[in-house]
Amino acid sequence: MTGHEEISDRDTQINPALFVSRSLDEIRFWSRIMKEHSLFLRLGFRCEDTQLIAEANNFYHVFEQIEQRSHAFNNQTSPEVIRKFNSEVQQAATNIFAFKRKVLGLILTCKLPGANNFPLLVDHTSREANYFRKRLIELNEGKLKPLPDAIIKENVFFLRIMADHAKFIGHLLDPSERKLVDLARNFSNDFDELVFQARDIESMSPQSKTVPLLDQFLDQNRVSVVSLKDFKKTARELIEECKIKSIIHPLLADHVFREAERFLEIIDMFERHLTGVKPRSI
Ligand SMILES: [Fe+2]
């Protein structure tokens, strides 16, 4: 596909093989993420929040089981079995979304004084749960968004996620780690700008859906995501080796690194489809 004309606005039908592999890929990635969110939330509650701790633990087990089951299936599993599995997982994602929003409400009304989950972190994890549910609904409906819409929407979503990560790292590092805090703040500013740029492209749609504009959009985002991913990798190593002062759980450092990797894979896949090399798989 070349030229400056707008790109097709039709939905893409998903074939059964792609449906199975795509569903399993999403569930394997995001169920582990949801499981880890449950752990992070639990660590942030106060000792007396026994009910919330029990709920978080319950979600941990729910998503641990989903993750295990997803690895027991493979690309040969029948689409009907996967369709049922998707609905079940989607329900679990909806439940953890509701739990996160409830916790956010408690924090914002000052019902959990002294607890250690930032409101933005809770909101952020709820957005990830919502993304996961929506992906499963979309897959079960058998349709994928048209490529240009998918490119714009995924980037608006993930750029904001990356901007949040930079903010969390900056706030959970010890304030005496001045250089690293500065670096994290620069990433936060860089990604805030990219979020605005992505929203501008979105508001200029459908006229902005041209191959050259979307191609450049992806290239520019990729450059920043690669450097943020490297920064997260370094932070993860420094935390694991106990070389820096912070209250970042090593698993959280790894978690945000994996989410950056996921975004990069999505960007690369879009790039390949935009240049017409391969059929879509998202
Ligand atoms: Fe996450």
Ligand SMILES: [Fe+2]
């Ligand atoms: Fe995240």
